[in-house]
Amino acid sequence: MSFAHNSMADDLSYDLKAQKVGDGVYVFIGSTDHFNRENGGNIVNTGFLIGETGVVVIDTGPSLKYGNEMRAAIGAITPKPVRHVIITHHHPDHFLGNLAFDDAQIWAMDETIQAIDREGEGLLENMYRMVGDWMIDTTLVKPGHSINQSHMDLSGRKIQFMPLQGHTKGDLAVFDEKSGVLFSGDLAFHNRTPTTPHADIVQWMHALEQLEKHPYNVVVPGHGPVERDGRSFKQTLDYLIWLRKTLYQAAENGLEMTEVMRLDIPQRFQSLSVARAEFVRSVAYLWPAIVEETLPRLYD
Numbered sequence: 001m002s003f004a005h006n007s008m009a010d011d012l013s014y015d016l017k018a019q020k021v022g023d024g025v026y027v028f029i030g031s032t033d034h035f036n037r038e039n040g041g042n043i044v045n046t047g048f049l050i051g052e053t054g055v056v057v058i059d060t061g062p063s064l065k066y067g068n069e070m071r072a073a074i075g076a077i078t079p080k081p082v083r084h085v086i087i088t089h090h091h092p093d094h095f096l097g098n099l100a101f102d103d104a105q106i107w108a109m110d111e112t113i114q115a116i117d118r119e120g121e122g123l124l125e126n127m128y129r130m131v132g133d134w135m136i137d138t139t140l141v142k143p144g145h146s147i148n149q150s151h152m153d154l155s156g157r158k159i160q161f162m163p164l165q166g167h168t169k170g171d172l173a174v175f176d177e178k179s180g181v182l183f184s185g186d187l188a189f190h191n192r193t194p195t196t197p198h199a200d201i202v203q204w205m206h207a208l209e210q211l212e213k214h215p216y217n218v219v220v221p222g223h224g225p226v227e228r229d230g231r232s233f234k235q236t237l238d239y240l241i242w243l244r245k246t247l248y249q250a251a252e253n254g255l256e257m258t259e260v261m262r263l264d265i266p267q268r269f270q271s272l273s274v275a276r277a278e279f280v281r282s283v284a285y286l287w288p289a290i291v292e293e294t295l296p297r298l299y300d
Contacts, residue, residue: 012134014042014066016073021218021226022179024050024157026077028061028070032192032224032273035062035093040134041127042066044093045220047183048074049176052156054083057104058174058183058220060097062127064138067100084154087143088172088185088222090115091198092123098141108143109163111170116142147172162214166204167194167222173211180217187211190224190232193269193278194239196285201244208237224273239269243279247286251294257287 018026027047031039041062048070049056055074060067074082087095087108095116098106108116120140128135151160162173167186174183186195187207212233221232250260261280269275 012040012065014040014061014069016066016069018048018073018077019226021047021220022176022181025176025179025181025218026050026074027220027226028073029225030093030223034274034277035127035130037130037132037134039131040065041093041096041131043223045222045224045226046070046094046097047181047220048082049155049157049159049179050078050080051083051154054081054155056154056157056159057082057085057101059088059094059185060085060101062093062096062131063135064097064099065134065136067097070097071100080155085143086147086159086172086174087112088174088183089168089170090119090123091168091186092127094185094222095143096124096127096135096138096140098143099137099139102141105145106141106143107145107147109170109172110146110148111165111168112172113143113146115168115170116140162210164207164210166200166202166207167196168198169200171207173214175214175216180215181220182211182214182216182218183220184211184222184232186222187236188219188221188232189236189239189272190221190227191235191271192224192273193275194236195278196243196282199282199285201240201286205237205240205244208233208240212237235272239272242266242269243282243286247283247290248294251287251290257283260287 016028030042030044046059082104085101085106090112158177160175164171261283
């Protein structure tokens with residue numbers, strides 16, 4: 001799906017600013033809001049690594065316009081070509097900028113590639129509906145290279161791949177050995193409420209426990225500010241534990257879905273961006289399966 005170019009789109013800009021977080025490592029920090037026509041879908045953290053022979057991009061953002069602006073911002077810092085792109089998972093804010101990098105090798109886990117095959121066109125159409133002109137000329141470009149090894153040397157950067165799951169069925173954490181920067185993808189949210197449309201909460205908690213044990217100097221979460229002490233892992237894990245416990249208790253107490261959506265959110269989570277809205281969404285996503293699992297126990 002693509003819309004014809006119009007002049008109004010020329011006035012839109014993501015105003016991307018690269019933030020250096022390590023030796024040759026830069027990130028672009030997005031909003032912690034929902035997708036809307038003000039932010040153009042820029043609610044994501046993306047980044048890039050400058051290697052000896054080229055640049056490695058981590059996620060490409062929500063649109064062709066974002067990808068083009070990202071590429072221009074990279075070019076303002078280094079003349080080296082973008083040779084490799086790594087996609088952490090299949091949610092639209094992380095890969096719909098791929099067209100801007102279609103001359104590079106685009107890498108992802110098999111699970112991510114399969115999810116894009118299944119859901120990509122629908123995700124693209126939904127983004128057009130939500131953010132409008134920001135998406136003009138954006139088309140679906142699928143990763144052409146599968147990540148099936150734990151370590152690779154890309155453009156002179158030694159990178160460790162950590163295949164995990166929980167936020168989706170295919171979540172890739174990316175660790176740059178030279179700088180110690182760990183890109184968590186959406187396994188970690190920081191000061192932003194986690195999203196759960198494709199989540200397996202138990203698997204997600206296990207993944208966070210693994211990430212917490214991994215050495216790092218800097219953590220780049222999928223959403224929210226960069227941090228250096230693992231607080232994004234702890235915050236996300238704390239929220240998921242509370243969310244799961246709350247929903248199971250509500251099911252065992254016989255609450256209706258609408259009643260669950262109105263439950264109090266603990267004070268420590270109320271300061272997270274879009275806390276109430278994401279809790280309501282999580283109830284909608286997770287409640288049916290929890291009720292189905294819980295009901296047989298109630299009548300045993």
